[in-house]
Amino acid sequence: MKDFFIVLKFELMGFLKNKSFIISTLIICLLLAVGLSIPTIKDTFFSSSSEDKSILEDPADEAYGDGKYGYIVEDKDAVNIEDIKTNFFGGQLVEADTIEELEKKVKSGDFKAGFRIQSPVKYEYIVENNEMMDFNEGAFQDALVKAYRIKEFGNRGIGYDEVEKLINPSIESQTKILGKDSAKNYLYTYVLVFGLYFVIILYGQLIATSVASEKSNRAMEVLVTSTKTTNLIFGKVLGGALAGIIQFGLVMLTGGIAYKLNAAAWNNKLDFIFKIPGSVLLTFSIFGILGYLFYSFIFGALGALVSRTEDISASATPVTIVFVIVFMISMMGMQNTESVVLKVASFIPLSSFMAMFVRVSMGSVSTFEILVSLGILALSTGLIGLLASKIYRMGTLMYGNPIKLKNAIKIMRSK
Amino acid sequence: MKLEVKDLYKSFSGKEVLHGISFNVESGKALGLLGRNGAGKTTTIRIIMNLFEANKGEILLDGKKFNPREHQIGYLPEERGLYPKKKVIDQLVYLGQLRGLTSKQAKENTLYWLKRLGVEEYKDKKLETLSKGNQQKVQLAETFLCNPEIIILDEPFSGLDPVNSQILKDIINELIDNEKLLIFSSHQMNYIEEFCEEIALIDKGDVVLTGNLGDIKRQYGMNRLAISAVDLSINQLENIFNSELNNIVKIIEIRKNDLIVELLQGNSKNDLLKAIIDLDLDIEEFSIYKPSLADIFVQKVGEDQ
Numbered sequence: 102m103k104d105f106f107i108v109l110k111f112e113l114m115g116f117l118k119n120k121s122f123i124i125s126t127l128i129i130c131l132l133l134a135v136g137l138s139i140p141t142i143k144d145t146f147f148s149s150s151s152e153d154k155s156i157l158e159d160p161a162d163e164a165y166g167d168g169k170y171g172y173i174v175e176d177k178d179a180v181n182i183e184d185i186k187t188n189f190f191g192g193q194l195v196e197a198d199t200i201e202e203l204e205k206k207v208k209s210g211d212f213k214a215g216f217r218i219q220s221p222v223k224y225e226y227i228v229e230n231n232e233m234m235d236f237n238e239g240a241f242q243d244a245l246v247k248a249y250r251i252k253e254f255g256n257r258g259i260g261y262d263e264v265e266k267l268i269n270p271s272i273e274s275q276t277k278i279l280g281k282d283s284a285k286n287y288l289y290t291y292v293l294v295f296g297l298y299f300v301i302i303l304y305g306q307l308i309a310t311s312v313a314s315e316k317s318n319r320a321m322e323v324l325v326t327s328t329k330t331t332n333l334i335f336g337k338v339l340g341g342a343l344a345g346i347i348q349f350g351l352v353m354l355t356g357g358i359a360y361k362l363n364a365a366a367w368n369n370k371l372d373f374i375f376k377i378p379g380s381v382l383l384t385f386s387i388f389g390i391l392g393y394l395f396y397s398f399i400f401g402a403l404g405a406l407v408s409r410t411e412d413i414s415a416s417a418t419p420v421t422i423v424f425v426i427v428f429m430i431s432m433m434g435m436q437n438t439e440s441v442v443l444k445v446a447s448f449i450p451l452s453s454f455m456a457m458f459v460r461v462s463m464g465s466v467s468t469f470e471i472l473v474s475l476g477i478l479a480l481s482t483g484l485i486g487l488l489a490s491k492i493y494r495m496g497t498l499m500y501g502n503p504i505k506l507k508n509a510i511k512i513m514r515s516k
Numbered sequence: 517m518k519l520e521v522k523d524l525y526k527s528f529s530g531k532e533v534l535h536g537i538s539f540n541v542e543s544g545k546a547l548g549l550l551g552r553n554g555a556g557k558t559t560t561i562r563i564i565m566n567l568f569e570a571n572k573g574e575i576l577l578d579g580k581k582f583n584p585r586e587h588q589i590g591y592l593p594e595e596r597g598l599y600p601k602k603k604v605i606d607q608l609v610y611l612g613q614l615r616g617l618t619s620k621q622a623k624e625n626t627l628y629w630l631k632r633l634g635v636e637e638y639k640d641k642k643l644e645t646l647s648k649g650n651q652q653k654v655q656l657a658e659t660f661l662c663n664p665e666i667i668i669l670d671e672p673f674s675g676l677d678p679v680n681s682q683i684l685k686d687i688i689n690e691l692i693d694n695e696k697l698l699i700f701s702s703h704q705m706n707y708i709e710e711f712c713e714e715i716a717l718i719d720k721g722d723v724v725l726t727g728n729l730g731d732i733k734r735q736y737g738m739n740r741l742a743i744s745a746v747d748l749s750i751n752q753l754e755n756i757f758n759s760e761l762n763n764i765v766k767i768i769e770i771r772k773n774d775l776i777v778e779l780l781q782g783n784s785k786n787d788l789l790k791a792i793i794d795l796d797l798d799i800e801e802f803s804i805y806k807p808s809l810a811d812i813f814v815q816k817v818g819e820d821q
Contacts, residue, residue, distance in 0.1 A: 107613045108614070318600055319593065319596065320598050322567065322593040322595065322597060323598065327611060327615050328585075497567065
């Protein structure tokens with residue numbers, strides 16, 4: 102056991118002292134902290150215009166600017182320009198004398214755009230550059246339609262306000278959620294699942310590389326004669342895993358703290374990412390860490406089967422494909438937590454760590470199911486760890502062509 | 517302590533490479549494992565170190581089954597290997613700790629051995645930045661740092677210059693004086709001759725010669741004489757021996773400076789001396805032949821080919 106901790110410490114320090122580890126962690130944390138502080142910085146240094154705040158508070162305002170728009174009316178008798186003006190929310194409508202003046206001012210930028218109103222139901226839109234996200238024309242059309250309706254209903258002796266009340270009754274609604282609010286949980290579940298995916302792929306490769314390089318630089322022969330292989334592989338995998346957890350934890354912590362400090366400036370708008378319930382975090386930690394270890398052991402064993410670090414990516418491909426499929430199932434499961442595929446996946450150790458977490462976070466699962474899945478996962482992680490140490494021991498002095506995982510298990514069975 | 521290697525067999529993917537290797541070593545003595553490249557020296561050592569499992573045979577220490585992890589062993593593998601990208605001191609302390617030293621002891625021993633081997637100044641350097649010879653010395657420091665009872669060195673002198681070889685020789689002699697049990701393999705006979713009381717000569721997976729080196733030499737020198745004469749070239753001497761003395765001796769080997777001959781049955785040294793005096797040869801050298809290990813090696817391995 103003592104040896105295990107010695108290996109663990111050595112491997113962990115190997116990661117923690119690694120410059121690229123330190124720098125990448127720092128950069129991610131820094132970006133996160135700075136990014137989350139932007140509204141606060143903005144409020145502190147650019148708070149002179151109170152309008153800024155109103156823009157932030159109501160995103161609708163951002164689309165409906167307050168610029169000037171020009172117009173000319175060709176049929177002044179038929180078109181009720183006042184109704185159009187009051188119902189146009191795109192900005193201020195200013196009359197131009199001639200079509201030439203209108204076009205000139207649009208071109209010079211005095212007007213954001215211009216409208217040549219030919220009849221109550223016909224107009225020409227004059228704009229400098231037609232952009233994808235142009236809401237002006239839509240707003241103008243709405244105004245035109247409304248003015249038309251007011252006029253036509255008036256002609257028939259019906260008050261438009263009354264009609265509007267009939268057509269668009271104001272309906273009050275509330276949602277009472279008895280289970281999970283999947284819509285609300287979606288984003289943080291997404292972030293956590295994606296983070297887990299990323300950490301496993303990244304550190305899995307690193308662990309495999311570290312094992313294979315010990316083999317290729319022949320340090321393994323000295324190591325294997327110094328201590329038990331279980332100490333070596335468990336120490337190595339847990340050391341690497343711990344480094345990943347520390348990095349992931351630091352990033353999450355930085356994000357959490359930075360958001361907490363800046364929550365007021367964000368008007369709590371990012372609560373849906375950062376306000377993760379404790380129970381979800383707990384499930385994520387337990388399942389995530391076990392799943393992470395499960396895959397780390399597999400990657401460690403893969404590293405022992407090749408002789409050169411260059412061969413790892415080829416050897417790891419089948420495992421990576423399985424892992425990506427697991428990720429896809431979990432991602433798709435987030436849309437429908439009751440799907441059979443997700444339910445099955447939440448008990449298979451290869452996928453349960455992610456699938457079960459998605460179900461806990463976004464759907465409803467009985468505690469019994471969670472415990473069963475956790476039991477299966479914990480047991481198989483232990484077994485895969487022992488298997489990995491056997492493979493590691495066997496692969497120690499086998500140089501030459503990479504051994505396939507299938508063959509390795511065959512060789513071990515025949516012994 | 518007495519280490520007994522008994523009747524080891526080993527096959528790799530169906531091909532048998534060791535066909536019953538046996539030898540013994542005791543504390544305070546060094547055993548030299550000799551053999552040509554690919555003879556099976558390293559495989560034997562790896563079986564002793566429990567890196568490979570033998571198909572048959574056993575290894576006993578004082579009569580009990582030998583488990584390398586229960587003893588402090590200084591093992592220098594043939595394929596040297598440490599972490600190229602880690603600091604010298606970090607990895608040596610780590611390996612020392614793995615072998616049961618406390619972190620303080622490991623550090624002290626590391627510094628002692630690095631100093632002893634003259635590579636102390638590189639302790640904070642990454643291993644890969646050192647020259648090959650210095651890396652080799654770091655590897656040696658790693659081998660000795662846990663005060664091993666048993667020392668197994670696979671080709672320890674390869675890659676060392678004469679000065680460094682001398683440092684290692686001194687260390688090995690000291691280890692032998694300190695009653696350590698030492699096995700070392702080499703194809704460099706002069707080193708084996710220098711340290712090893714016992715040898716085991718392995719050829720193609722078989723022990724073809726084993727025992728005390730002095731006895732072996734005596735046995736190989738028995739009834740053999742080294743002879744040279746003043747004013748006669750070796751070839752002339754050879755001709756005389758072939759024509760005049762072929763009833764007393766036969767020529768075993770023609771060397772640069774002398775002739776090695778073996779007395780035929782029923783003849784003594786004095787018979788030969790008398791015959792030489794009768795021939796009136798001006799003898800320069802007339803001595804009992806003491807073969808070098810290299811001679812024995814070439815003869816023994818050559819015979820089998």
